[in-house]
Amino acid sequence: MNGVLGTAQILLKTDLSVEQRKHLKTLYDSGDHMMSLLNEILDYSKIEQGHIExxxxxxxxxxxxxxxxxxxxxxxxxxxxxxxxxxxxxxxxxxxxxxxxxxxxxxxxxxxxxxxxxxxxxxxxxxxxxxxxxxx
CATH class of the missing domain: 3.30.565.10 (Histidine kinase-like ATPase, C-terminal domain)
Structure with missing residues (x-):
C-alpha cells in the first residue's frame, strides 16, 4: 500500500489533465483511507490489550x-x-x-x-x- 501511495504522490507532481489529476487524487485518498483501515485493525488489538495511545x-x-x-x-x-x-x-x-x-x-x-x-x-x-x- 505504501508503494501505491508513493507512486500516486509522484504522479501527482507530473503534468496531468484536470480530469486525470482529479481521478489520481481520488485514488490517493482511497489508498490513504485503506491504510487507515489497516491501522484501525491494528489499533483494535491495541485497545483490547489496553495499549492505545x-x-x-x-x-x-x-x-x-x-x-x-x-x-x-x-x-x-x-x-x-x-x-x-x-x-x-x-x-x-x-x-x-x-x-x-x-x-x-x-x-x-x-x-x-x-x-x-x-x-x-x-x-x-x-x-x-x-x-x-x-x-x-
Missing amino acids: LDSHPFPLNSIIGSMHSVYHTLCNEKGLKFSVYSDIEDERWYQGDKARLRQILFNLLNNAVKFTSQGNIEVYLSEKVGVERNT
Whole structure:
C-alpha cells in the first residue's frame, strides 16, 4: 500500500489533465483511507490489550475535509446520492491532536451514512466552538 501511495504522490507532481489529476487524487485518498483501515485493525488489538495511545501533532483540518470530499463524493455518486460538506472553519485553520483518529471517526460515520442511505443526500456540517470551559 505504501508503494501505491508513493507512486500516486509522484504522479501527482507530473503534468496531468484536470480530469486525470482529479481521478489520481481520488485514488490517493482511497489508498490513504485503506491504510487507515489497516491501522484501525491494528489499533483494535491495541485497545483490547489496553495499549492505545493518542498522538498530538498540529494538522490542518482542511486536509481531512479534502480527502473526505474526494472519497465520499465518488462513493455517493456511484450510489446515486448527493454528497456535500459545509464548513464554517477557515481553510488555513490548524488543530493540535490526533489527525488519524479524527479522520477515522469521520470516515466511519460517513461509511455508515453511505451504507444505510438508499436515496437523497449525505451532508456534513463542520463548525468550531472556541473557549469551551469545563468545570471539574
